[in-house]
Amino acid sequence: MINKLVEKIKKTHxxxxxxxxxxxxxxxxxxxxxxxxxxxxTLEGAAEAIWQFNKAIVDATYDLIPAVKPQIAMYEQFGxxxxxxxxxxxDYCHEKDLVVIGxxxxxxxxxxxxxxxxxxxxxxxxxxKSFSTFNEDFATxxxxxxxxGIKPFIEVCKQxxxxxxxxxxTSNPSSGEFQDRLIDGKPLYEYVGEKVAEWGEDHMGDSYxxxxxxxxxxxxxxxxxxxxVMPKSFILxxxxxxxxxxxxxxxxxxxxxxxGAIVNSSRGIIAAYKQEKYAKYxxxxxxxxxxxxxxxxxxxxxxxxxxxx
Amino acid sequence: MINKLVEKIKKTHxxxxxxxxxxxxxxxxxxxxxxxxxxxxTLEGAAEAIWQFNKAIVDATYDLIPAVKPQIAMYEQFGxxxxxxxxxxxDYCHEKDLVVIGxxxxxxxxxxxxxxxxxxxxxxxxxxKSFSTFNEDFATxxxxxxxxGIKPFIEVCKQxxxxxxxxxxTSNPSSGEFQDRLIDGKPLYEYVGEKVAEWGEDHMGDSYxxxxxxxxxxxxxxxxxxxxVMPKSFILxxxxxxxxxxxxxxxxxxxxxxxGAIVNSSRGIIAAYKQEKYAKYxxxxxxxxxxxxxxxxxxxxxxxxxxxx
Numbered sequence: 001m002i003n004k005l006v007e008k009i010k011k012t013h014x015x016x017x018x019x020x021x022x023x024x025x026x027x028x029x030x031x032x033x034x035x036x037x038x039x040x041x042t043l044e045g046a047a048e049a050i051w052q053f054n055k056a057i058v059d060a061t062y063d064l065i066p067a068v069k070p071q072i073a074m075y076e077q078f079g080x081x082x083x084x085x086x087x088x089x090x091d092y093c094h095e096k097d098l099v100v101i102g103x104x105x106x107x108x109x110x111x112x113x114x115x116x117x118x119x120x121x122x123x124x125x126x127x128x129k130s131f132s133t134f135n136e137d138f139a140t141x142x143x144x145x146x147x148x149g150i151k152p153f154i155e156v157c158k159q160x161x162x163x164x165x166x167x168x169x170t171s172n173p174s175s176g177e178f179q180d181r182l183i184d185g186k187p188l189y190e191y192v193g194e195k196v197a198e199w200g201e202d203h204m205g206d207s208y209x210x211x212x213x214x215x216x217x218x219x220x221x222x223x224x225x226x227x228x229v230m231p232k233s234f235i236l237x238x239x240x241x242x243x244x245x246x247x248x249x250x251x252x253x254x255x256x257x258x259x260g261a262i263v264n265s266s267r268g269i270i271a272a273y274k275q276e277k278y279a280k281y282x283x284x285x286x287x288x289x290x291x292x293x294x295x296x297x298x299x300x301x302x303x304x305x306x307x308x309x
Numbered sequence: 310m311i312n313k314l315v316e317k318i319k320k321t322h323x324x325x326x327x328x329x330x331x332x333x334x335x336x337x338x339x340x341x342x343x344x345x346x347x348x349x350x351t352l353e354g355a356a357e358a359i360w361q362f363n364k365a366i367v368d369a370t371y372d373l374i375p376a377v378k379p380q381i382a383m384y385e386q387f388g389x390x391x392x393x394x395x396x397x398x399x400d401y402c403h404e405k406d407l408v409v410i411g412x413x414x415x416x417x418x419x420x421x422x423x424x425x426x427x428x429x430x431x432x433x434x435x436x437x438k439s440f441s442t443f444n445e446d447f448a449t450x451x452x453x454x455x456x457x458g459i460k461p462f463i464e465v466c467k468q469x470x471x472x473x474x475x476x477x478x479t480s481n482p483s484s485g486e487f488q489d490r491l492i493d494g495k496p497l498y499e500y501v502g503e504k505v506a507e508w509g510e511d512h513m514g515d516s517y518x519x520x521x522x523x524x525x526x527x528x529x530x531x532x533x534x535x536x537x538v539m540p541k542s543f544i545l546x547x548x549x550x551x552x553x554x555x556x557x558x559x560x561x562x563x564x565x566x567x568x569g570a571i572v573n574s575s576r577g578i579i580a581a582y583k584q585e586k587y588a589k590y591x592x593x594x595x596x597x598x599x600x601x602x603x604x605x606x607x608x609x610x611x612x613x614x615x616x617x618x
Contacts, residue, residue: 023420024435032436041436073421077428078435079442080396084389105417107451109481111332112382119386126333126387127341127350133388142416144453145479146486170454172418177455177504181497183490188497192487 008066019266060287102136117156171216171239241268247304317375328575369596411445423461480525480548533561550577556609
């Protein structure tokens with residue numbers, strides 16, 4: 001799957017991923033109203049609204065981008081109907097040949113991590129049958145529990161040719177509270193990054209590893225260091241746009257081959273119609289606003305990469 | 310909810326929690342067969358099997374125990390039908406007046422953490438209506454992302470009078486890989502524990518805080534230290550029984566009032582019928598074997614607490 005991701009990035013010239021994190025108040029009134037007319041103001045109604053919202057955005061952008069990253073929390077808050085919308089979204093993105101990064105940030109130990117890996121990336125056995133369930137292509141994983149938590153995910157990735165992005169340095173203001181703590185003069189996130197590199201070397205695709213890392217756009221100096229610590233790992237970079245990152249800040253997350261990183265934008269794309277810059281589209285044409293925002297993001301990042309050559 | 314937990318522990322003399330982590334191969338053949346006869350060898354069939362298994366164990370033990378801890382990964386692996394079984398299990402345990410600790414180990418930032426908190430502990434708004442979805446009483450949370458990840462959970466807990474158990478030191482062999490790293494001579498888990506104590510002091514129930522911690526049974530010396538670092542926090546202790554912990558090792562996780570900790574056993578209770586000790590019950594009477602294992606666990610832990618007085 002890392003090979004597919006690399007190939008699609010080369011084809012689209014777009015090392016970006018659209019974060020499908022549909023807060024209900026991002027969904028334009030007409031979409032909500034249509035869903036509520038059919039299902040009422042219920043969890044099913046909310047799930048339908050976010051599914052229709054996602055579908056319109058995917059339809060308007062899939063030819064420009066290699067990948068999407070649905071954030072499962074935004075679906076999970078609507079309970080079982082919300083998770084049905086998550087599943088429909090993943091399935092639909094696969095129909096459109098997009099790589100799907102499940103932003104699930106799961107992490108547990110042993111058989112429990114194996115169960116998460118099975119549910120999100122693998123196949124579960126029921127009697128004599130086998131089923132894939134949520135079936136994302138990559139999952140984000142939390143490293144706090146150490147190798148016991150990561151290895152069951154890696155096992156499933158090996159079987160299924162899928163991949164991981166392990167949290168190394170997150171984009172939020174308080175990420176330093178624990179992640180930046182110095183251990184023998186080196187921050188914790190660097191130790192985690194070294195582990196990612198180690199796991200990654202054993203699980204290589206053609207040019208990049210199946211085991212990637214998350215390093216936030218909001219810490220470009222750290223991105224520069226971590227790029228060297230994990231040369232063969234793709235870096236998933238959250239925090240572009242709405243959280244403050246810009247294309248020019250992000251060139252050091254990439255390798256000299258122009259690859260090795262994929263930058264996420266969620267709100268900046270899916271709620272673009274709410275920004276002054278894209279206001280002309282109006283809520284009615286929200287998906288066209290998202291397409292314009294994707295085009296601008298590609299120009300910003302690809303432009304910065306070209307300028308840095 | 311912490312007050313209810315304390316009250317129920319006092320009433321049952323059982324500072325224990327039964328981990329409802331139903332691997333499909335724990336479920337006796339007759340339960341699986343009945344479920345598959347109705348739903349086929351499908352995800353729905355698996356979900357029905359684990360739900361019927363849970364229900365029988367809850368029916369056989371609810372009068373002895375204060376709380377249960379369903380591990381959501383074991384349900385999530387069966388996709389949407391599995392999560393329906395999770396929801397049914399939580400709802401049924403509430404009918405039996407049990408405190409439900411959702412072992413979800415979620416953790417993200419800002420609005421994403423808020424969405425997880427809403428889905429598991431709070432109420433979500435849809436148009437003019439409001440719904441509680443998974444509706445656990447406590448949730449386990451991962452601290453790697455720092456305060457930005459924890460505070461949205463605390464906000465929901467304040468509104469709903471619910472609580473958290475934050476991962477401090479987990480029970481697995483490799484937990485030390487990052488958690489034990491020394492920062493100015495003090496391990497990372499101790500810094501996390503200090504934060505838990507700080508968050509906890511601001512969110513007190515009558516005698517204990519709404520904000521608790523997870524410290525594994527497999528590290529009793531660490532339990533002793535962390536008990537002092539977080540005097541007002543309940544400690545959820547995994548790793549009893551199957552992972553190696555014993556009652557006598559655990560007395561230092563408790564305060565002098567005999568409270569302050571709750572010890573989890575999952576496989577040791579729910580798959581008790583597979584142990585030689587309880588083999589006489591047979592797979593047919595698996596729930597009676599679970600009841601006997603609960604009685605033995607209470608005797609072991611309450612006995613150790615009495616002996617330590």
